[in-house]
Amino acid sequence: MTKTSLLVIAAAGLLAACGNSGDYNKTKSGLAYKIVKKGDGPQVKRGQFLKVSYTQKINDSTLQTSIGGMPAYVKADSIGPVYSPAEVFELLHKGDSVIVVQEVDTILKRNPMLPPFMKKGDKMKLYLKVVDVLENEDAVKANQAEEMKGQEARDLAVVEAYLQKNSIKAEKIGKGTYVVVTEPGTGATADSGKFVSVKYRGKLLTTGKEFESTMEAGKDPISFPLGQHAVIPGWDEGLTKFAKGGKGTLYIPGFLAYGMRPGPGGSQNEALMFDVEMVNISDSAPAPKQNPLIPPAASQPAHK
16 A cells, blocks of 8 residues: 655645745756745755655645654665655755755656656656755664654553544554454464464544455355464554454554555545454464356376
8 A cells, every 4th residue: 555656745834835925946857846934054965865845746735744743754865866755855954954856757758657646747746855965874874763762652642542532442463553452362362473364354543434345144264373464563563352252343553554654534644444354363374265257177097
């Protein structure tokens, strides 16, 4: 559930300011850009990294944004006239707000294989605010770790506020998956390395909108090895509370769901909830079902 995208972003103030400045400048490749607010920090040097908040739009539709989520980190370097926002990075200062505009028709001349959300005549707009300038990759990793702690705290707060508002008593498992067990099931609970078969109904936590379900009659459960990163982390954590036949609900914060990847609702850091039923637990993978349209292989006659 991801979209190929160029870097883009901006705080709300940047978006409002973009219509109030003068003419656009052009890079050597013809890429249009405009610094709508000048920062008072030093200009980035080649090899350093920009920490940016961003919003990317195609025409007036938002494709991606870091507002409410994690910033992006981009390296300032000399890349030549490639008609990319990266051409502009080395021109920026800490505190700058900039808009970069790409004409899809120009992109098409360079790359005829465009993603389906682009078409002739469209404009790609990238809004950037330079939050900081970092010296090297080690500084980026340290900064990302601090940002991640803050993001995880915000994601957990969303789930905890929902549970409190709806008077739901749930048990916190692992790094932050909340679980309500309505029927524990029988036998031993699922454990890492076991193969589980699960039916589920998935919803967006904040709106309650259902996005996928296998609960209906005739639909098969999904089967996978638990604790092997075959599913989102919140499932690996929460399903350990259920034995065969168990039922309940998982409340999963964004960082234990799809994280910075767009989730089922199309946004980053989406909190999700799943009604689940543990259909089976086994030590080995279930046998694949025979496709009814393909007959079993005929037995071969013995050779004398």
